[in-house]
Amino acid sequence: xxxxxxxxxLALGLTACKEDQAAGKPDPVALTDEALGHxxxxxxxxxxxxxxxxxxxxxxxPIWFGQxxxxxxxxxxxxxxxxxxxxxxxxxARAESWAVPGDKAxxxxxxxxFVIDSARKGGMGMPEAVPFATRAGAEAFVAxxxxxxxxxxxxxxxxxxPDMGAEKGNTSSMEGMN
Numbered sequence: 001x002x003x004x005x006x007x008x009x010l011a012l013g014l015t016a017c018k019e020d021q022a023a024g025k026p027d028p029v030a031l032t033d034e035a036l037g038h039x040x041x042x043x044x045x046x047x048x049x050x051x052x053x054x055x056x057x058x059x060x061x062p063i064w065f066g067q068x069x070x071x072x073x074x075x076x077x078x079x080x081x082x083x084x085x086x087x088x089x090x091x092x093a094r095a096e097s098w099a100v101p102g103d104k105a106x107x108x109x110x111x112x113x114f115v116i117d118s119a120r121k122g123g124m125g126m127p128e129a130v131p132f133a134t135r136a137g138a139e140a141f142v143a144x145x146x147x148x149x150x151x152x153x154x155x156x157x158x159x160x161x162p163d164m165g166a167e168k169g170n171t172s173s174m175e176g177m178n
Contacts, residue, residue, distance in 0.1 A: 026055045026062075028088040028106035035064040047123025048099045050090035050131055052109070056082035067122035068114070068129045072152070073160040092130055093137030107133040109152050114138075116159055118147030129155050 031053075033045055052071030053062040059082065065071035068089050074080060075087075087109040095101035098120070114129040115138050122128030130147070132138040138149045 025086045028053060028086070029062060031064070031103035045103075048101075049120070049123040049128055050092050050095070050101055051123075052087070052089045053106070054084055054088075055086040057085045058082060062086075062088075067124050067126060068131055069122055069126060069160045070124070071109075072129055072155050076157050076161065089131035091133040091137065092141065093132050093134060107131065113149050113151060114155055115141050115145070115147040115149055116155060118142070118145040120145045127159060129159065 031045055031051060035045065047066040049066075050068045052065040052068045054065070054071055054074060055062045063074075065074070071087065071089070075084070088106040089109045089112055090101045091105045091107040091112070092098075092101065094105035094107075096105075109131065112131040112133060113135060114131050116127070116129050118128070118130060118141070120128060120130060130138075130141060130145075132141065135149070141147070142149060
């Protein structure tokens with residue numbers, strides 16, 4: 001009897017493990033000329049600078065952002081109603097160039113480092129959180145364009161919502177957003 005219970009428990013555990021793997025983190029997808037920015041509905045590839053893609057649980061395709069700062073602002077959006085399955089950003093150390101970052105230099109936003117307060121503006125002409133997969137890449141960028149290096153959860157909400165931060169004096173960070 002105990003043996004049968006152990007076998008049943010093991011079988012249930014393996015089934016749950018397979019279900020977790022099937023519902024796991026989706027891989028980044030290549031940016032196409034048809035990808036439209038979530039907020040602006042403009043073609044993402046037409047704009048310079050790093051890009052972002054957010055995969056939502058239960059949706060087949062990612063939502064796109066022509067600026068990484070816009071994607072970070074999306075994390076703060078109180079009207080966001082879907083769980084984030086994955087968040088990828090362009091690793092600018094591996095990008096083809098600032099003007100054309102390419103479609104294959106993706107890195108996980110949760111482990112990336114971001115340079116904020118640099119001289120570089122994003123694709124929509126606003127302050128940008130420039131992502132890098134490595135500290136060495138971020139430090140090289142800071143040496144060239146200035147700024148400071150932070151983790152995703154340390155990007156102040158006032159940085160990605162400059163008008164909101166000015167109105168409310170909000171400098172809260174990303175703590176607890178995911």
